[in-house]
Amino acid sequence: MPPYTIIYFPSRGHCEVMRMLLADQGQSWKEEVVTLDVWEQGTFKASCLFGQIPKFQDGKLTLYQSNAILRHLGHSFGLYGKDxxxxxxxxxxxxxxxxxxxxxxxxxxxxxxxxxxxxxxxxxxxxxxxxxxxxxxxxxxxxxxxxxxxxxxxxxxxxxxxxxxxxxxxxxxx
Structure with missing residues (x-):
């Protein structure tokens, strides 16, 4: 099972950059799609930090906010500069x-x-x-x-x- 999970709407949106980065780095990931019906019911939304997605899981680490996720991936794969x-x-x-x-x-x-x-x-x-x-x-x-x-x-x-x-x-x- 891949260590990464992307939880997001069925669209590119804020997650496509993450997907491109992971794909280019030869990584696999799991997708959990959140439909608008589920989101509008509010229960899942209430469980999310800041009431927002994307939600990203790297093993036991759960992150929210697309730029925080990208920085984490950048650090993980040496894509954050040399110093x-x-x-x-x-x-x-x-x-x-x-x-x-x-x-x-x-x-x-x-x-x-x-x-x-x-x-x-x-x-x-x-x-x-x-x-x-x-x-x-x-x-x-x-x-x-x-x-x-x-x-x-x-x-x-x-x-x-x-x-x-x-x-x-x-x-x-x-």
Whole structure:
């Protein structure tokens, strides 16, 4: 029996990163699926620390909170940097990504815009130029990009020759 158990909804959500890490490290794990019906009944939810899942078991150790689980796995498999300084940098990048995804999720639920949206849109559109089709695997990001690109004035700019014909990056000799 595998030492790892992932208890989560029947979706990728917060657990897909854990699954990818475990798979890449040649580990097997057991899945316990929590249906929405079971979750809404409240008994299982009440048994979870913070009233949340994912819940992760590594032998006798039970963890909640996806980032705590990822840090544990990172330590377990030597994926947390070679020293405290590198670990701090890994934490910084992970926390930054968490902020980005929270922001995207917030925008998915609330239609509002800030200057940070233009920066994120620019990043995502540039990545799409470099790696065509990458957004198809990220439905929330795809919806976010589509929603912003549908704004009439922004749409007109993005379709204009001034934007379309502009180089992605300039090569400058120093």
């Amino acid at each position: 405290q300084q590198e670990a701090a940098l890994v934490d910084m990048v992970n926390d930054g990504l968490e902020d980005v995804f929270r922001r995207i999720a917030w925008h998915y639920l609330h239609i509002c815009i800030s200057f940070a949206d233009y920066r994120l849109l620019d990043l995502l559109l540039n990545l799409e130029l470099l790696f065509p089709g990458y957004l198809k695997d990220f439905p929330l990001l795809s919806a976010y990009v589509a929603r912003l690109k549908a704004r009439p004035k922004l749409k007109a700019f993005l379709e204009s020759p001034e934007h379309v014909n502009r180089l992605l990056a300039a090569c400058i000799k120093m």
